[in-house]
Amino acid sequence: MSVVLTAKGLSKRFGGLAAVDDVSFEVEQGEIFAIIGPNGAGKTTTLNLVSGLLVPTAGSVTLHGRDLTTLTAAERCHAGLGRAFQVVQPFPEMTVRENVLVGAMFGTPGISRADAERRADHALEVTGTTNLAERDAEELTLMEEKRLEIARALATAPTVLLLDEVMAGLRPAEARDAVRLVRSVRDEGVTVVFIEHVMPVVRDLADRVLVMDYGKVLTEGRYADVTKDQRVIEAYLGRDDDAPPTDVAAAAAPAGASGDAAEDEA
Ligand SMILES: Nc1ncnc2c1ncn2[C@@H]1O[C@H](COP(=O)(O)OP(=O)(O)OP(=O)(O)O)[C@@H](O)[C@H]1O
Ligand SMILES: [Mg+2]
Structure with a gap:
């Protein structure tokens, strides 16, 4: 180790x-x-x-x-160093996938759109949020918001x-x-x-x-x-x-x- x-x-x-x-x-x-x-x-x-x-x-x-x-x-x-917060604050009017995509783009400056999308989709998969991808973030339950928060942090690689x-x-x-x-x-x-x-x-x-x-x-x-x-x-x-x-x-x-x-x- x-x-x-x-x-x-x-x-x-x-x-x-x-x-x-x-x-x-x-x-x-x-x-x-x-x-x-x-x-x-x-x-x-x-x-x-x-x-x-x-x-x-x-x-x-x-x-x-x-x-x-x-x-x-x-x-x-x-x-x-990725970070998820005590108080979850997604961009409410963006979809779950768009929120995670922002994480991917923020985490790696200059990343290509295609790579960011791949990374975002992988983060959605790992956090079990693929089925929520097209929902607006403001519609989520607390548990779903937490998954999104972790997906977003995970997408920053x-x-x-x-x-x-x-x-x-x-x-x-x-x-x-x-x-x-x-x-x-x-x-x-x-x-x-x-x-x-x-x-x-x-x-x-x-x-x-x-x-x-x-x-x-x-x-x-x-x-x-x-x-x-x-x-x-x-x-x-x-x-x-x-x-x-x-x-x-x-x-x-x-x-x-x-x-x-x-x-x-x-
Ligand atoms: N920005 C700040 N300005 C002044 N005092 C602060 C600030 N942030 C935290 N403190 C104080 O510092 C101490 C530690 O706070 P901190 O939030 O790190 O505790 P914590 O262990 O996370 O507590 P909790 O379990 O309640 O979340 C507390 O006394 C808190 O009031
Ligand atoms: Mg605390």
Whole structure:
């Protein structure tokens, strides 16, 4: 195995707040790597530092040994860092296929129309959205939107795909689909780094887990090991008297949607 992505000493301050504080990790080629931790732990900020949406106060990001730290988000995308967002924002009046085509063209400047179309169609196939290709993006369900978001990111031809809570708001059955989707992306040879609160999803997907708390790395390791770590239990999973965020139904359905989920599962 070889290291594909390295974050070294990443820090980001917002005024007096150290949102990310000296975070380092390495991701191996072909790995599915999870970042977990309580709300406000600095997970999204870390991903933003990696993708170039934010400029770090300190630290560096390298992809295949190439230092990306001074590159813009677009340049990092061209270098092979793909990104799907916590809040899905497709172009609503374009079809699914057109949205994915934009990803293909954005990811590789100067790509021919024919190559972009081939790449877009492949991304649609991998994400199971070929049947939605001619639909307007604004007509999609949440799960379909998430598939589109991943298809669009995949069409940029990433070496590493960064996913921020793509399972949020999904019903349990949909979350299981999403797990299969992320696996098929990895089977395409794409390394995946994802942020997730739904613990069964983390358990099922992650080869390794980085746990953050208060902007720092609390620990890192296999799911089975980090979830036994007393510090992780106290900071995130909850003590015996707290409800741990490990229930798919509770975690995958937003408050108020549980009735829907129950109906759906019945
Ligand atoms: N642009 C910003 N300006 C000021 N503070 C910010 C900004 N972005 C994030 N923060 C703060 O930085 C901290 C880390 O936020 P971040 O969004 O990275 O957390 P997170 O781990 O992704 O949380 P969640 O699980 O809720 O998505 C929080 O205290 C947040 O309020
Ligand atoms: Mg976040």
